[in-house]
Every structure is written in C-alpha cells, then in structure tokens.
Amino acid sequence: MRVISTLPFTLLRMLKSYIFLLLLLVVPMLLLTFFYFILSDAVNESGESYLYETAISQVLVFQLFGGSIVMTFIHYDLFTKHKERMQLLPFHLPMYAASIVACGTLFSIILGVCLMVFSHFVLGVMLGNELWMLVIICLMAILSSLVCLILTFSVKSFKLAERLSEIYGIGFVVLAGLFFPMPQTPFFQFMGSYGNPLALSIMSVKEMNRGNSSEALQYACILLLAIAVLFVVMLLTGRRKWG
Amino acid sequence: MTIASMRGVVKRYGSYVALDCIDFDIYEGEIIGLLGPNGAGKTTLIHALTGLTPVDHGTVSLFGQAKQPFSRQNKERLGLVTQDITIFDELTAKQNLLFFAGVYGLKGKEKQERVKEALDFVGLGDKGDKNPAKFSGGMKRRLNIACALTHRPKLLIMDEPTVGIDPQSRNHILEAVKKLRDNGTTILYTSHYMEEVQAIASRVIIMDQGQMIKEGTVEQLIETIQSEEKVRIDVTEPYLVPVNQLEAIAGVKQVAVAGNQISVISAAGSGNLDRILTIVKERTGVVGIQADKPNLEDVFFTLTGKQLRDRGERE
Numbered sequence: 001m002r003v004i005s006t007l008p009f010t011l012l013r014m015l016k017s018y019i020f021l022l023l024l025l026v027v028p029m030l031l032l033t034f035f036y037f038i039l040s041d042a043v044n045e046s047g048e049s050y051l052y053e054t055a056i057s058q059v060l061v062f063q064l065f066g067g068s069i070v071m072t073f074i075h076y077d078l079f080t081k082h083k084e085r086m087q088l089l090p091f092h093l094p095m096y097a098a099s100i101v102a103c104g105t106l107f108s109i110i111l112g113v114c115l116m117v118f119s120h121f122v123l124g125v126m127l128g129n130e131l132w133m134l135v136i137i138c139l140m141a142i143l144s145s146l147v148c149l150i151l152t153f154s155v156k157s158f159k160l161a162e163r164l165s166e167i168y169g170i171g172f173v174v175l176a177g178l179f180f181p182m183p184q185t186p187f188f189q190f191m192g193s194y195g196n197p198l199a200l201s202i203m204s205v206k207e208m209n210r211g212n213s214s215e216a217l218q219y220a221c222i223l224l225l226a227i228a229v230l231f232v233v234m235l236l237t238g239r240r241k242w243g
Numbered sequence: 244m245t246i247a248s249m250r251g252v253v254k255r256y257g258s259y260v261a262l263d264c265i266d267f268d269i270y271e272g273e274i275i276g277l278l279g280p281n282g283a284g285k286t287t288l289i290h291a292l293t294g295l296t297p298v299d300h301g302t303v304s305l306f307g308q309a310k311q312p313f314s315r316q317n318k319e320r321l322g323l324v325t326q327d328i329t330i331f332d333e334l335t336a337k338q339n340l341l342f343f344a345g346v347y348g349l350k351g352k353e354k355q356e357r358v359k360e361a362l363d364f365v366g367l368g369d370k371g372d373k374n375p376a377k378f379s380g381g382m383k384r385r386l387n388i389a390c391a392l393t394h395r396p397k398l399l400i401m402d403e404p405t406v407g408i409d410p411q412s413r414n415h416i417l418e419a420v421k422k423l424r425d426n427g428t429t430i431l432y433t434s435h436y437m438e439e440v441q442a443i444a445s446r447v448i449i450m451d452q453g454q455m456i457k458e459g460t461v462e463q464l465i466e467t468i469q470s471e472e473k474v475r476i477d478v479t480e481p482y483l484v485p486v487n488q489l490e491a492i493a494g495v496k497q498v499a500v501a502g503n504q505i506s507v508i509s510a511a512g513s514g515n516l517d518r519i520l521t522i523v524k525e526r527t528g529v530v531g532i533q534a535d536k537p538n539l540e541d542v543f544f545t546l547t548g549k550q551l552r553d554r555g556e557r558e
Contacts, residue, residue: 012338
C-alpha cells in the first residue's frame with residue numbers, strides 16, 4: 001500500500017491550494033461576518049435567530065463546492081499534467097485516485113469544521129448539536145466529491161465539467177430557496193426538499209436541534225442513499241474512462 | 244546485456260503511422276541519443292517503450308521480460324524525466340522527492356538519504372526547503388530530473404530534459420547525465436540539441452516520420468557522410484541566391500538557406516567551390532566563407548533533408 005505514503009503530501013498540497021482556501025474558507029467567513037452585522041438581532045416567525053439559520057446554511061452551502069478540489073487534482077494528476085509520471089509509478093493508479101478523493105473529502109470537512117468554529121467562537125452563533133452537524137458535513141463532502149468525480153469521468157472537456165460542478169452547487173442553492181423563494185409547484189417543492197442535498201442537510205441539522213432525531217436521521221439516510229447510488233455511478237464512469 | 248528492446252513495433256493513430264516497424268536494443272551502461280525533428284515519433288517511441296501507449300504490432304521487452312514488460316517490478320527499475328515539468332508546485336523541493344521516494348517503497352533513514360543524494364546530485368542541495376514555484380526554469384528542470392532519481396533507476400529515460408533553460412543549468416544537467424552513466428545507469432536521451440547528444444551519447448538513433456533511419460556511434464554516423472563537403476557562405480541578401488541554380492551544379496547534394504547563411508553540401512572532391520561562389524557573387528555580396536568538417540547536425544541534415552531546429556531555437 002505505497003499509496004498511503006502519498007496521503008500526507010496530497011493533503012498538504014490541498015492545504016496549500018490558496019485559491020480553494022480563498023473560495024471555500026475566506027469567502028464564507030466574510031459572508032458570515034457580513035450577515036452577522038446585518039442579522040445579529042433578527043428572528044424569524046418561529047422565534048429562531050436568522051443568524052443561526054444563515055450560519056447553518058453557509059457552512060453547508062460551501063460543502064456543495066468542496067468536491068472541486070478533488071476534480072482538479074484528479075484531472076491534473078491522472079489525466080493531464082502529471083499523467084505520464086503517475087502512470088509509470090509502481091502503484092495501483094485507481095488506489096491513488098481513491099487517495100485523492102479521501103484527501104479532498106477530508107479537506108472539505110476540515111474547511112467545514114473551520115467555518116463551524118468561526119461561527120461559534122468568533123461570531124458567537126450557537127449551532128446546536130455540533131456533532132450531528134459534523135456528520136452532515138461529512139455526508140455533504142462525500143456527496144460533492146462523488147458528483148465532481150462523475151463529472152470529471154463522464155464529461156470530455158474539463159472546463160465544461162468544472163462549469164457543471166458549479167451549476168450543481170449554485171443550482172441546489174437556488175432550488176433550496178436561499179436566494180429567493182421558489183414557485184410552489186410540486187417539482188420545485190420536491191427540489192427544495194427531498195430532491196435537494198442542501199435542503200436535506202439543512203433540514204436534518206435543524207430537526208436534530210429541535211430534538212426530532214428520527215426525522216433528522218431520515219434526511220441523513222436519504223443523503224446516504226444518494227451517496228450509495230452516486231458511488232456506483234462513479235465506479236461505472238471511472239471504469240469507462242480508464243478503459 | 245540488453246536492458247530494453249523493441250521488435251517490429253508499429254503504432255498508428257488512425258491512418259497516421261507514428262512508429263513504423265521499429266527495431267532496436269538498449270544495452271546496459273550506455274547513453275543512447277534519440278534524435279529527430281518534431282513529429283518524428285520520439286515521444287511515441289518513449290511512450291511505447293514505457294507502456295504509456297499500447298503498440299499495435301510488435302513486442303517491447305524491458306529488463307529481459309517480454310511477456311509483462313510493464314510489471315510493477317520493472318516500473319521500479321525505470322525512471323522517466325518528462326518533457327514537461329511535472330513537479331508539485333505546492334510542495335517544497337524536498338517534499339516533492341519524498342513523495343516519489345515513498346511511492347518507490349523507500350522508508351525512514353534510507354528515504355531521507357536518497358532524497359538528499361538526489362537533491363545534491365542536481366545541485367539543489369541547499370534549496371530543499373524552497374518552493375519550486377520560486378525556482379528558475381533551469382532549477383525546475385533539475386528538480387524534475389531529481390524526481391526520477393530517488394529510486395536509482397536502472398534505465399532512465401530523459402525526454403528533452405534541457406528545453407528552454409540557461410546554459411549553466413544545461414551544463415549541470417549534462418554533467419549529471421554523464422555521472423549517472425558512470426554510476427551504471429543506462430540512459431535514453433532525446434533532445435533537439437545536436438551538440439548535447441554529440442557530447443554525451445555513446446550511440447545515436449536518428450528518427451524521421453516514425454522510422455529509425457540510422458543508428459550508430461557519433462563517429463560511425465559522421466563516417467557515413469565523409470564523402471561530402473560542406474561550405475557555408477555568409478551573404479548580404481540571401482533571398483537573391485538562386486537555390487535552383489546551385490542545386491543544378493553537378494555533385495551538389497543539398498542547398499539550404501538559413502538567415503544570411505547558405506549551406507551547400509556537395510560530393511567530396513567535386514571542386515564546386517569556385518562554381519558556387521561565382522553563381523552567388525553574381526546575385527549578392529559575399530561576407531564570409533567557411534568549409535566545415537561534418538558533425539552530427541550534418542549527418543542529420545543529409546539523412547533527413549531537414550534541420551533539427553530552426554535558427555531561432557538554436558539561439
């Protein structure tokens with residue numbers, strides 16, 4: 001298992017990828033700070049602080065984009081820049097790809113935890129059951145990595161795959177009604193709840209904080225099911241890509 | 244002892260034949276220079292030899308194994324210096340080497356020692372903790388080479404390792420290649436720079452249009468064109484030179500115009516200099532004349548009818 005020796009270096013490379021740190025950590029921190037100043041005293045109709053709701057959404061929204069680092073590393077290491085050198089190394093290439101996915105997912109989780117810590121200790125937002133939130137962050141990070149991998153494997157042009165991954169992220173934010181309210185049609189209602197990983201994760205965290213653990217678990221299970229299905233799709237597209 | 248060989252290797256991309264019935268052997272301890280213009284098939288040959296590209300026909304043998312030439316065991320004995328710089332910009336020079344050393348199964352103290360050895364070897368011993376993003380092009384190239392050395396490969400394949408670097412780094416790399424050869428590493432070296440190949444290669448293969456057109460030591464190759472004379476004439480207005488008229492002179496084999504210089508290769512003893520000068524002087528002013536001894540570049544030009552690099556590249 002020589003691939004294991006590459007794990008610390010892959011993680012280090014990710015932690016030194018300043019563009020990703022800027023987009024996935026600094027930007028949400030700035031947004032959270034901005035919302036802290038404009039929403040600090042506001043409460044919604046059910047008496048919950050808007051800031052609490054916003055902090056949960058922000059932490060989970062950026063998990064949708066976490067898979068982009070996996071996508072970039074897989075693309076450069078296995079399909080373009082480093083391809084020749086990697087193919088000549090005496091290790092199992094799909095295992096190396098798996099190690100990149102593991103590191104990318106961990107990287108995304110670390111950023112999520114950083115945002116939780118920032119919200120809690122700097123902005124003083126009580127996020128409720130933080131352990132459950134961490135579980136949901138993990139699920140979202142895995143889901144995002146899988147989606148981005150499928151796009152990398154199945155779309156010929158990497159630029160297009162990147163744009164599609166952005167559409168995945170922004171699309172679900174829009175469908176969750178975080179930018180503006182969505183029409184109350186069955187389709188949009190489904191895509192704003194059970195058909196939307198972001199909405200599912202937000203609902204799961206909120207329900208757990210309200211003490212409805214069975215509902216929270218139910219939403220998490222749907223996310224798990226989506227992960228299982230996407231994992232199979234990822235294996236199939238990956239195999240096709242490697243011939 | 245044969246380290247690697249190819250027998251009847253053919254590689255096609257659609258109707259384009261990238262490798263056309265290639266046969267050759269690489270023997271232990273030698274430096275083979277692989278020469279050819281762009282599109283000659285050098286990189287395809289390297290890819291076929293290392294298993295990066297499957298061949299359509301023929302056999303590739305590495306370290307005596309023809310059935311499974313690209314086994315993990317053989318990959319451990321192979322090093323590739325890629326044409327493009329393939330180092331990790333996010334890691335320091337030392338971390339780059341630690342990454343590759345780990346993949347080759349090196350551990351603990353041995354790993355640290357090999358990394359230090361590789362860095363010292365390419366003259367980056369004091370730059371181990373620096374980020375390659377801040378390195379010059381030459382230093383990046385040297386680190387690129389070091390990445391292929393930590394596991395002490397038996398066969399090192401270097402695909403244009405000196406492209407676009409300063410003369411100091413180039414000399415350093417050439418000296419390092421010679422040292423590697425002295426330490427017992429077999430090297431396949433491709434380059435656009437004829438003088439590099441002439442300086443280090445014990446054997447040269449010349450490729451063009453997917454075929455190996457000549458093979459031998461530098462001396463042997465030069466001998467094949469000793470029957471020729473080369474005259475270089477510097478003129479004031481090269482565009483006025485009647486190339487067709489020069490080519491029509493009996494005994495003249497090649498005429499080439501590059502910048503302000505006309506190169507004429509004719510059969511030895513043909514006594515064409517007077518005739519050539521007369522024709523040239525009728526049209527333009529002559530600034531200088533040189534009669535050269537043939538070198539590898541002349542061999543290449545005679546065999547392929549092409550210059551390996553254009554004038555701009557050489558400068």
